[in-house]
Amino acid sequence: MKASGGCLCGEVRYELDGEPIFQGHCHCVDCQKATGTGHVSVLALPSDCVKVTGRTGSYAVMADSGMPYTRFFCVNCGSLVFGEPASMPGVRTVTAGTLDNVSLFQPQMVVYAKDRPAWDKIDSGLPEFETMPPRG
Numbered sequence: 001m002k003a004s005g006g007c008l009c010g011e012v013r014y015e016l017d018g019e020p021i022f023q024g025h026c027h028c029v030d031c032q033k034a035t036g037t038g039h040v041s042v043l044a045l046p047s048d049c050v051k052v053t054g055r056t057g058s059y060a061v062m063a064d065s066g067m068p069y070t071r072f073f074c075v076n077c078g079s080l081v082f083g084e085p086a087s088m089p090g091v092r093t094v095t096a097g098t099l100d101n102v103s104l105f106q107p108q109m110v111v112y113a114k115d116r117p118a119w120d121k122i123d124s125g126l127p128e129f130e131t132m133p134p135r136g
């Protein structure tokens with residue numbers, strides 16, 4: 001896919017050029033805190049397919065994987081724009097709501113369904129996993 005996107009204020013912009021590795025919704029408690037709502041919707045792509053410009057701040061937290069997950073946000077408006085899971089070297093996640101054309105997002109799965117709040121039920125018909133899907 002070729003796509004562009006950015007934060008709420010326009011300070012941070014990005015270009016995507018490559019095929020997503022996966023796309024989905026994550027309900028883990030860290031994503032709830034980071035977004036301020038019940039889940040985050042992300043596309044994961046090879047890092048070199050994601051070109052970012054603008055000033056970002058970052059915050060790393062230890063993920064369930066036992067390795068840090070770093071989230072990057074606009075220093076001006078606070079929009080959560082992308083992430084780097086240390087458990088998946090060379091992969092960047094991009095938050096779907098920051099796409100200029102949000103219809104390009106094609107979610108395939110729901111992860112960390114065990115942490116999903118009752119009020120954030122997405123009736124999507126997508127495969128759901130209690131935590132992460134099995135690898136392989």
Ligand SMILES: [Zn+2]
Pocket residue numbers: 007008009010011012074075076077078079
């Ligand atoms: Zn911004």
Ligand SMILES: [Zn+2]
Pocket residue numbers: 026027028029030031032040112
């Ligand atoms: Zn999550």
